[in-house]
Amino acid sequence: MSNKTLITKAKIVLLVIFLILGLTIYRFQKPQLVQENQFVLGTFGQIHLYTKSPKSGNKAINQAYQRIREIENSMSIIISDSDIYQLNENAGIKPIKVTQDTLNVIHKGLEYYELTKGAFNIGLGKISKLWGVNIETDNKIPPAIPKEEEILDAKKHIDLYQLEINNNELFIKDPKMSIDLGGIAKGYAVDEAVRTLEGLGIKSGFVNLGGDIFVLGSKPDGTAWQMGIQSPELGSSNVIVKIQLRNSSIVTSGDYQRYIEKDNKRYHHIIDPSTGYPAENELTSVTIISDTTIKGDSYSTAAFVMGLEKGLDFIENLENTEAIFLTKDKRIYASSGIRDEIELMDKEYKLFK
Numbered sequence: 357m358s359n360k361t362l363i364t365k366a367k368i369v370l371l372v373i374f375l376i377l378g379l380t381i382y383r384f385q386k387p388q389l390v391q392e393n394q395f396v397l398g399t400f401g402q403i404h405l406y407t408k409s410p411k412s413g414n415k416a417i418n419q420a421y422q423r424i425r426e427i428e429n430s431m432s433i434i435i436s437d438s439d440i441y442q443l444n445e446n447a448g449i450k451p452i453k454v455t456q457d458t459l460n461v462i463h464k465g466l467e468y469y470e471l472t473k474g475a476f477n478i479g480l481g482k483i484s485k486l487w488g489v490n491i492e493t494d495n496k497i498p499p500a501i502p503k504e505e506e507i508l509d510a511k512k513h514i515d516l517y518q519l520e521i522n523n524n525e526l527f528i529k530d531p532k533m534s535i536d537l538g539g540i541a542k543g544y545a546v547d548e549a550v551r552t553l554e555g556l557g558i559k560s561g562f563v564n565l566g567g568d569i570f571v572l573g574s575k576p577d578g579t580a581w582q583m584g585i586q587s588p589e590l591g592s593s594n595v596i597v598k599i600q601l602r603n604s605s606i607v608t609s610g611d612y613q614r615y616i617e618k619d620n621k622r623y624h625h626i627i628d629p630s631t632g633y634p635a636e637n638e639l640t641s642v643t644i645i646s647d648t649t650i651k652g653d654s655y656s657t658a659a660f661v662m663g664l665e666k667g668l669d670f671i672e673n674l675e676n677t678e679a680i681f682l683t684k685d686k687r688i689y690a691s692s693g694i695r696d697e698i699e700l701m702d703k704e705y706k707l708f709k
């Protein structure tokens with residue numbers, strides 16, 4: 357054997373050794389946390405994930421945020437070339453071509469409208485605009501409380517059957533009606549961000565858009581994600597209950613998240629479509645635990661509107677969906693599938709089983 361062949365063979369052996377060594381080290385390497393917060397959809401966005409390659413982890417996070425911004429650009433009610441802005445501007449005038457994302461969310465919105473018997477209504481844009489609670493402005497002076505006749509008039513223009521769908525074209529027949537996806541599109545954006553991450557091989561992490569959360573898989577050590585439901589009291593970060601979750605969405609809607617205050621009364625952003633006023637009942641928050649965030653986003657709003665008894669009943673009749681209700685007088689009610697998994701953290705609250 358010539359010297360040259362010997363050297364080539366030795367090089368190959370060395371390369372194989374390095375490759376095996378590299379793969380072994382990679383296999384036993386601990387996954388590292390990669391994270392990024394961004395302000396998206398008018399709220400605080402947070403993506404955390406565990407990966408053995410921080411470089412590809414960062415790339416995955418960037419792609420997930422890109423997907424979220426794509427959805428925001430289609431469905432925002434304040435971005436003037438978004439589908440929804442254009443759709444509302446052209447109500448009673450002409451149909452508007454929309455993206456597949458907008459179409460997906462509109463179809464889901466219509467499905468939930470039927471399922472919740474109108475408690476969830478994406479057609480109530482005129483009412484939410486009147487209350488001024490769907491979009492936060494820099495103007496710190498709260499808008500005037502709408503007059504009763506203004507509410508009664510706006511309430512006449514929330515009939516979702518006025519929305520015509522023709523392939524990818526939408527048309528609002530009623531010129532005084534407008535669409536507001538504030539109670540559903542954030543959930544869709546979370547699900548799409550999760551799909552993007554999964555498509556890039558991410559198996560552990562979470563996406564949180566202002567309280568609409570999906571946890572991917574379990575933590576790198578195989579244990580479940582521990583999630584808490586926060587106290588509704590202003591400025592408090594107290595956790596009321598804890599729950600362990602894997603591959604699941606958890607979404608909370610509450611009367612303390614967005615509101616205006618006038619004469620010591622709080623007017624929050626969850627509207628009861630049957631009255632046109634913020635839903636007024638014993639509840640302070642509803643948390644939904646389910647397999648998709650779009651469901652959680654919409655059902656948490658809908659169950660809040662329905663109130664404790666009807667809301668709990670509604671959730672019990674759904675598959676893959678559980679709920680935790682907190683009341684103003686510090687009672688906790690949970691649906692049957694999750695009752696035994698709740699850990700009470702705040703002794704001022706009472707868990708009713």
Ligand code: FAD
Pocket residue numbers: 397398399427428429431432433434475476477478480484489490491492493536537538539540541542566567568608609610613614625626627628629653654656657658661
């Ligand atoms: P949820 O309970 O999930 O929803 C409440 C919201 O849903 C209300 O604000 C109203 O919009 C709507 N709603 C109320 N009652 C009902 C009902 N009965 N049925 C159906 N819908 C109802 N906020 C900003 O301040 N600036 C922004 O630039 C901005 N951009 C956004 C862009 C997009 C695409 C979306 C989806 C939202 C945007 N928001 C923006 C709004 C904001 O970030 C949240 O979506 C909003 O505060 C509601 O989230 P939530 O989970 O707190 O409440």
Ligand code: MG
Pocket residue numbers: 539568607608609652653654656657
């Ligand atoms: Mg929500």
